[in-house]
Amino acid sequence: MSRWQVIAWSIGVCLSTPLAFLIFESLQGDSEVFSHLWDTVLWDYISNTVLLILGVIALSCIIALPLGWLAAYCQFPGQRFFEWAMMLPLAMPTYIIAYIYTDLLDYAGPVQVALRSWFGWQSPADYWFFDIRTLPGAIVMIALVLYPYLYLIFKTALREQSFKLVQASQLMGLNPIQSFFKVSLPLARGAVVAALALISMETMADFATVHYFAVSTLTTAVYDTWLGYYSLTAAAKISGIMLLFLFVSLLLERFSRKNNTIHERQVSINEEALYCLTGKRAWLATAYCALILLIAFVLPVTILLGYAIDYFDQAWSNEFFVYAWQSLKIAIWVSVVAVLLSLLVVFYQRIGANASKNVPGRFASTGYALPGTVLAIAVLLPLTLLDNKLNQWFANTNFEPGLLLSGSIFAMIFAYIVRFYAIAHGAVESSYVRISPSLDMASQSMGKNLLQTLSLVHLPLLRRGILTAALLVFIECMKELPAALLLRPFNYETLATHVFQYVSDEQLELASISALFIVLVGLIPLYIVNRSMEQHRS
Amino acid sequence: MSSLVLEKVSYQYQQQAVISQLDLSVEHNEIVCLLGASGCGKTTTLKAIAGLIKPQQGRISIHGQCMSHKQLFVSPQHRNIGMMFQDYALFPHLNVAQNIAFGLSKLNKSERNRRVAQMMELVRLEGLEKRYPHELSGGQQQRVAIARALAYRPNLLLLDEPFSNIDTQVRFQLINDIRSIIKDQKVSAIFVSHSKDEAFAFADKLAIMHEGRIAQLDSAKNLFQKPKTKAVAEFLGRGIYLDATRYNGQSVTTKFGEVSSSISLPESEQHGQIYVRPQHIELVNAPQGQVEILQQRFIGTEYVYHIKVADQQLEVPAPAEQLLDTNQPVSLKIKAHAVNFFS
Amino acid sequence: MKRLLAVLFTTLVCTPVMADEEVNIYSFRQPFLIQPILDKFTAQTGIKTNVVFAKKGLIERVKREGKHSRADLVLTSNFSALIQLEELELTQPIKSEQVAQSIPAAFRDPQGDWVALTKRVRNVYSSKERLGELKSLTYESLAEPKYRGKICTRSGKHPYNLGLVASMVAHHGEAYTKQWLLDVKANLARKPQGNDRAQVKAVKEGLCDLALGNSYYFGKMLTDEKQKAWADSVFINFPNQENRGSHLNVSGVVMTKYAKNPANALKLIEFMTSDEAQNMYASVNMEYPVKPGVKLSPLVESWGTFKEDALALSEIAKYRPVALRLIDEVKFDL
Structure with a gap:
């Protein structure tokens, strides 16, 4: 066993302990609650979950694939601005956008009020208007926030394809749309599936939005069984079903990546743009980008700003900077550690010789699909156990550690890492496979050991992947809520928990400033990611 | 060392x-x-x-x-x-x-x-x-x-x-x-x-x-x-195998006549095959010849003939002035060279 | 080795050193609801209060932390959480004469493991415009066909509704309650969603005519600029006045079994049951104080007196699992 193997496996095992405890819990008899659910509501929950995931995937594709194609291949007014602006919705927490749109579109919202006064309608019976608090509504909200994952990954994949392929297909008589479906999309299939796996896991883990929209999914079932039936066992069993979904999507991702290991021999530098859109088409492209950006970002932020101005006196608090700092601190810690761990694991994947070299990474990624509160409990299980053991161990000294692990921000950081490791792993890995293996051999033959190869060759070439990984994790950390709520130490408030206090009472107005802070802080890393990509291109 | x-x-x-x-x-x-x-x-x-x-x-x-x-x-x-x-x-x-x-x-x-x-x-x-x-x-x-x-x-x-x-x-x-x-x-x-x-x-x-x-x-x-x-002989270039009998240490006989070798041949075996490459083959007009010409190509300084002999095919060059008729059978003459003899 | 590690930990790991006099609270209630009372307590006693707020999972956290838990008190927003804490043996008796004197026995655990702090009624709001005040409304009558498509409520599994359904089971048995749930479900104007305020808002908007909601939300809405219009559009009705009385829920507090600051915790409980704090609950949060004789907020008082369902909370709590099962069986939320 090599040193690297030991490191990778320890990381894999460490990050999957919460899940292992949960699975262990699910085996503890008590199937009465579970079979009751099975007989009554569980199938509805499962079908809702499947529909939700499929819906979000479909809508994300509809939104993001054209955007990615436009950004990668076309030139149209505002292209450079939209190219990075289309990532902005990523900084928006789903529960906030859901809240804002409900406020806007429900019966008492300005839209319906305006329609009523316009047409002289009196009551809901006079007209039909879609109900946002439904499954389709939830699909739209979640897709609006998650599509940037697909957009980002798809755009990058298209950029790395040689324009010559598309040009060749056009010489063979395909129009741009045909060549998109027959050449560009199939070549980017691996990237698309990877992004969709990410999106479906995020969707599955969402609780706040579906709860707010009263759409019962498996996540709801987990909470019901645990908090209503007091059965952590049954809750763990349902989490098991969710894990099945996770494994299916992970498998799909692996499978699609398998045939797709084309190493970056020569960075192909594509000319300015493949298509130069003009006239009506150019404006259509601009309008499409602008529309999506308006719906997913500009409008919600404007409304938040409106709240913030209207309720400034009630919403402002001098503690904001403390909350913001605490959010920031955790996000930085988690993104640094998650990226480091994923680097070690992916490095072992690269150098490992045996067939099991991919296992630690898969183990470590399992926390991603667990909803926050379930994950929080799953993290508490081993940490409190460890804390109690630690206290026993120190029993005859005058030192009493107390809840050293579970009672400090360690618990939060650990939970976040377990949850977001998968994002870091994916970004680093996809960047790694593009480095030709002959570079490793060259470095080794020139007298460098593995560690030197890692630091002198891999790290510089992975810079962009590492940066992307860190920043995606960072943004997710800023938004993450349930794990923070349950695991935080006394008096520890982050921006997200502060927002939740009020959202849970349906008074987002009073937390609008915190919500804006979350979005603003999320914009900084997005800007940095974009800058680094621009530099890479020029 | x-x-x-x-x-x-x-x-x-x-x-x-x-x-x-x-x-x-x-x-x-x-x-x-x-x-x-x-x-x-x-x-x-x-x-x-x-x-x-x-x-x-x-x-x-x-x-x-x-x-x-x-x-x-x-x-x-x-x-x-x-x-x-x-x-x-x-x-x-x-x-x-x-x-x-x-x-x-x-x-x-x-x-x-x-x-x-x-x-x-x-x-x-x-x-x-x-x-x-x-x-x-x-x-x-x-x-x-x-x-x-x-x-x-x-x-x-x-x-x-x-x-x-x-x-x-x-x-x-x-x-x-x-x-x-x-x-x-x-x-x-x-x-x-x-x-x-x-x-x-x-x-x-x-x-x-x-x-x-x-x-x-x-x-x-x-x-x-x-x-x-x-395998080595074949890898180094195309040729044809012809049945051959060792005549003495310096030559073998084939159905296309005697072939003399510039190197001495192994003495262990009498019967075997020789491997002949195009550059050692000369095509000659012979109405009763056992070689069939399948195709003919002019490549600038010479002709290349695609021939078939003993169920094997080979491309053989021939000087430009020696024009052979594709419909007529021909025969081979094998020049003296370092003969590859396999038993 | 151990000693060395011990020294290392004590010096390196800066476990946040807290003030000498403090009390640590796990709270199911939003901090902004209880902070004024805690601030007052700190001002009077000099004891610092530390809070972790979460709506879910705090009981599991106390349970898993075991004897090292730093929580001294758990504040809950409904009685089932109080009883669950007691059943999991995470509590210790609150030994205080003062508390025993201020709080009627019905609102204390017989063993003293929990104390209720405020009462809230499960009211039914009716549209002023379309239904008017319904003096003789009962929970049972919500199942009548005349209300088809007219009722709004939050999720059936929310503790407030769950408590109500459990009390229905306690009074009428399982079979009756299941039919009642089916009929109420058939009467719903929309799928259960939102919180109690949102139901009143829906009445105002004309989506429905009847809404289930807790009493204090009504008071809170009347004092909120934007929401006043919603509240003004409904009457607050106290159901079952002609028979057993309206269903109550309570918010309450327990002292954890392994409380590290039991004396301070007790002081805080005593403060929370004192006239002063009870008064604040009444005036700031518009809740009904549990301590007899404490003045109600004028607004709450204007709703008049009402008859309370006398069935003990611990009795109702027994039927909670059945209630939950029935709600799933009739797919109330789906």
């Missing part, structure tokens, strides 16, 4: 033998080419020598020092081997000078700079130190790769199909350049290729690989004149 010795080296990948019981030795300042069809195990052999894979059996020693034998395994970074890759493996994030200096970390700064300058001069790339790999032409990249591999004075240089990405027009010029650079540096080299033209131009000796073994290791001339197996 030999620069490199491989004894009975075997390597299996997923229960499949890739190289088996392979023996090879390379003398000091000698360039040996591992030549063979793709999948014959030549790149694997190269990796085993470099230490990038560990053979399950056998012994590898470099300059008399054992590198791989049973439990002993010296990792690649301690073998002091230079390697040049098919895709050159230049580090895209480092410029030319940094790439060349990559293996020179043991030297101090001024020595390192001096060595880089020396190598730049050797490969005639002065002035391009600050360029990045993607800013160079294919030939320039290749010269950087060779400079990088030689910069730290390796005990042995390994080259994995280094010329396959180069235009035919400049390839042989480059082969000459690099051969003289290697000879100039007095280093032994092993070169992997599937092209015998490259091998003849570049190597001192050729090791023909077939099914995970070295079928024959010899100079080009000897390989042509005395191929040990039919």
Whole structure:
């Protein structure tokens, strides 16, 4: 066993302990609650979950694939601005956008009020208007926030394809749309599936939005069984079903990546743009980008700003900077550690010789699909156990550690890492496979050991992947809520928990400033990611 | 002392033998080419020598020092081997000078700079130190790769199909350049290729690989004149087999008459086959001939005839003035040459 | 080795050093609801209060932390959480004469393991415009066909509704309650969603005519600029006045079994049951104080007196699992 193997496996095992405890819990008899659910509501929950995931995937594709194609291949007014602006919705927490749109579109919202006064309608019976608090509504909200994952990954994949392929297909008589479906999309299939796996896991883990929209999914079932039936066992069993979904999507991702290991021999530098859109088409492209950006970002932020101005006196608090700092601190810690761990694991994947070299990474990624509160409990299980053991161990000294692990921000950081490791792993890995293996051999033959190869060759070439990984994790950390709520130490408030206090009472107005802070802080890393990509291109 | 010795080296990948019981030795300042069809195990052999894979059996020693034998395994970074890759493996994030200096970390700064300058001069790339790999032409990249591999004075240089990405027009010029650079540096080299033209131009000796073994290791001339197996003979060029009987130590008889050999033939067997290449065949008009002409092509200075004889097909050149009729059977005359006789 | 590690930990790991006099609270209630009372307590006693707020999972956290838990008190927003804490043996008896004197026995655990702090009624709001005040409304009558498509409520599984359904089971048995749930479900104007305020808002908007909601939300809405219009559009009705009385829920507090600051915790409980704090609950949060004789907020008082369902909370709590099962069986939320 090599040193690297030991490191990778320890990381894999460490990050999957919460899940292992949960699975262990699910085996503890008590199937009465579970079979009751099975007989009554569980199938509805499962079908809702499947529909939700499929819906979000479909809508994300509809939104993001054209955007990615436009950004990668076309030139149209505002292209450079939209190219990075289309990532902005990523900084928006789903529960906030859901809240804002409900406020806007429900019966008492300005839209319906305006329609009523316009047409002289009196009551809901006079007209039909879609109900946002439904499954389709939830699909739209979640897709609006998650599509940037697909957009980002798809755009990058298209950029790395040689324009010559598309040009060749056009010489063979395909129009741009045909060549998109027959050449560009199939070549980017691996990237698309990877992004969709990410999106479906995020969707599955969402609780706040579906709860707010009263759409019962498996996540709801987990909470019901645990908090209503007091059965952590049954809750763990349902989490098991969710894990099945996770494994299916992970498998799909692996499978699609398998045939797709084309190493970056020569960075192909594509000319300015493949298509130069003009006239009506150019404006259509601009309008499409602008529309999506308006719906997913500009409008919600404007409304938040409106709240913030209207309720400034009630919403402002001098503690904001403390909350913001605490959010920031955790996000930085988690993104640094998650990226480091994923680097070690992916490095072992690269150098490992045996067939099991991919296992630690898969183990470590399992926390991603667990909803926050379930994950929080799953993290508490081993940490409190460890804390109690630690206290026993120190029993005859005058030192009493107390809840050293579970009672400090360690618990939060650990939970976040377990949850977001998968994002870091994916970004680093996809960047790694593009480095030709002959570079490793060259470095080794020139007298460098593995560690030197890692630091002198891999790290510089992975810079962009590492940066992307860190920043995606960072943004997710800023938004993450349930794990923070349950695991935080006394008096520890982050921006997200502060927002939740009020959202849970349906008074987002009073937390609008915190919500804006979350979005603003999320914009900084997005800007940095974009800058680094621009530099890479020029 | 030999620069490199491989004894009975075997390597299996997923229960499949890739190289088996392979023996090879390379003398000091000698360039040996591992030549063979793709999948014959030549790149694997190269990796085993470099230490990038560990053979399950056998012994590898470099300059008399054992590198791989049973439990002993010296990792690649301690073998002091230079390697040049098919895709050159230049580090895209480092410029030319940094790439060349990559293996020179043991030297101090001024020595390192001096060595880089020396190598730049050797490969005639002065002035391009600050360029990045993607800013160079294919030939320039290749010269950087060779400079990088030689910069730290390796005990042995390994080259994995280094010329396959180069235009035919400049390839042989480059082969000459690099051969003289290697000879100039007095280093032994092993070169992997599937092209015998490259091998003849570049190597001192050729090791023909077939099914995970070295079928024959010899100079080009000897390989042509005395191929040990039919596989070796066939690999070196197309030809036809004709049944033959040894007449005496210097000639054989075939159905196309007596063929005299410029080398003495083995005495062990009377009956066997000879392998005849196109350049030793002369087509002659003969109404009762047993050779059929399938096609005829003019290629500038001569004609090429596609013939069929004893169920074998071959393209044979013939002088332009000797025009043969495609519908008429012809016969063969085999010129005197170093006859490949197989029993 | 151990000693060395111990020293290392004590010096290196800066476990947040807290003030000498403090009390640590796990709270199911939003901090902004209880902070004024806690601030007052700190001002009077100098004891610092530390809070972790979460709506879910705090009980599991106390349970898993075991004897090292730093929580001294758990504040809950409904009685089932109080009883669950007691059943999991995470509590210790609150030994205080003062508390025993201020709080009627019905609102204390017989063993003293929990104390209720405020009462809230499960009211039914009716549209002023379309239904008017319904003096003789009962919970049972919500199942009548005349209300088809006219009722709004939050999720059936929310503790407030769950408590109501459990009390229905306690009074009428399982079979009756299941039919009642089916009929109420058939009467719903929309799928259960939102919180109690949102139901009143829906009445105002004309989506429905009847809404289930807790009493204090009504008071809170009347004092909120934007929401006043919603509240003004409905009457607050106290159901079952002609028979058993309206269903109550309570918010309450327990002292944890392994409380590290039991004396301070007790002080805080005593403060929370004192006239002063009870008054604040009444005036700031518009809840009904549990301590007899404490003045109600004038607004709450204006809703008049009402008859309370006298069935003990611990009795109702027994039927909670059945209630939950029935809600799933009739797919109330789906």
